[in-house]
Amino acid sequence: MGVARSRSLVVLLVIASLCIPIVGVVLISWNLALHSYQRQLTYLSESMLSRTQATLDEAKAALDEIKRYASIPCSEEHITEMRRLVANNRSIVGMGYRGENGLLKCSDYGPPKVAMPRSEAIPYVMDNGLHMIPRLATQMAGSEPRVLLYVGSNEVLVDPRNLTDIVSTEDEQLAVTLDQAGLVIEKNHPDRELVRLLQRKPAPGSQDSHVYSVAKEGPWTAIAMSPIRVVHTEFRKLLFVMLPIALVISVLFIFLGLGVIRKRASIEGRLATAVKEHAFTVHYQPIIDIRTGACVGAEALARWPQPNGEYIAPDIFIPQAEKNALIFSITDQVIETVVRDMAEALRAEKDLHISINVSAADMSSGRVLSVLRRLLAEASIPSEQIWLEATERGLMDVESARQSIQRAHTAGHSVALDDFGTGYSSLTYLEALPIDMIKIDRSFVATIGQVTAKSPVLPHIIDMAKTLNLRCIAEGVETEVQLEYLTGKGIEFAQGWYFSKPLPAAEFIAFLAQPRADARRAY
Ligand code: C2E
Ligand code: CA
Ligand code: CA
16 A cells, blocks of 8 residues: 555545544534424423413303303392402403493493493304404503403403413513414514414424424414524533544544554555565465375465564465455465475476465466466476466356466366355356366365254265366365265365474475375374
8 A cells, every 4th residue: 555545544534533423413412402492392382282271261161150140240249250250360351241232231340431342353263162352452552462252242351471371481482373363472572474384384393593393283373483593502512512522432433543544554565565575485285185195285375474483374465465466476476486495396206286376366367377387497397286276256257267277277287166165156157167176165174073054065065076077175174084074975185284284395395205104094
């Protein structure tokens, strides 16, 4: 990874680590603030509705009660009762009785001094027979309109402020409306336009200027709204608490991300250096003919030695190298090393072979063949003694895979399909490829003698190889039981810790030289 790329990755990481938690916290805080305020407004509007209902109930009860005294209308007794009801009911501010002609005959003040006809406004008639004039102007100058309620001759005047008589702050603007009549009462000057809108579309929400909530029951709509700045205040308070949390998360992200980037950069950077310095070595894992016990060759496995004497496993650096062109140099170095280490042994023993792993890119480009041709010729090693191991991944496209294998055959190499059984190979796919043998993946060998989901697969794999007339190499043989099983199944070759771990060149040559009188028992 280039320094520039690594730097831009760090910049990206820092930006993302900062932005994501901060934007998240801002959004969450805003929504929390908005919704908590909306809940408060919903509570207020619902309270107004129940105040409205209670007020109407009170008026109705008073009207029901006064009816009993109307047998002698406007008698002393009747008027006293009206006064008592006005005094005892908080929302009722007046009562009256009208004659047939609609003129007021008496009120809780007694008989009127002037003729007082009934309002000409069209009343709203409720289900329970109550007639209502929601905004009745009173004679008293500067006083609020009243709500007039009547049944027959009896009427009550209600102060509509009772409908909004709930605990609220100055920022909470309230309104109660009636479907046919519109606004009945408001408090703290709510935006009239918004009130009209919400009466038509009663749903909680917010807009640029206001946050609001609505409660509706029958013809009544109670609306509570506040300027949006109250949400801003709440939002800032929340942000004050949440932002530090977001920052902690950001810092955590940055640290974790930096760790990953540094590790990747260091592996990538060091890998490039290692390639440049030809730092790789090769270990050889013996491949045994399990029918005779003879060692017929070895698989060459790349090793990356570390200053502390350990090795980085190829499982880590090979996939990394495959992401860029480094893999080509590694393959070349493995081939060079094999030729250097094994030329003598291979020339001395014509039946011996070395298996080399080739990656997908090596396989499809065919370049590995020209490298081999040159180096093998220089060392006078017959190409038949070098086998190639390709994974299914390297042979994905059947047609070009067929050609690659064909080219390898023409050059004299045998080709094995590595990690067999872990991919998607079907019988038809395998039939189309002129491969010489398969390497049964060690995960299948590990199931021998065990009951696992994978264990029923192994016999099929072996059958498949037999049907296709392919030789088999079993990988990862660790136990006598596994060896017995594989021998029983007629498998020719095996490799694994049971015979030997991968060995440095000199040790492998020594391994070859060991006399094995009774081959099977030698391990
Ligand atoms: P692979 O080709 O399947 O190689 C066999 C792996 O199994 C080796 O791991 C070997 O050390 C390990 N092994 C052998 N016997 C046993 C056993 O009895 N038990 C267990 N548990 N493991 C055993 P290694 O050397 O770490 O190689 C890992 C993989 O890296 C190889 O898998 C191969 O795909 C890749 N690789 C190694 N060298 C090269 C190379 O030169 N070029 C390419 N392209 N890939 C390579
Ligand atoms: Ca292999
Ligand atoms: Ca393998």
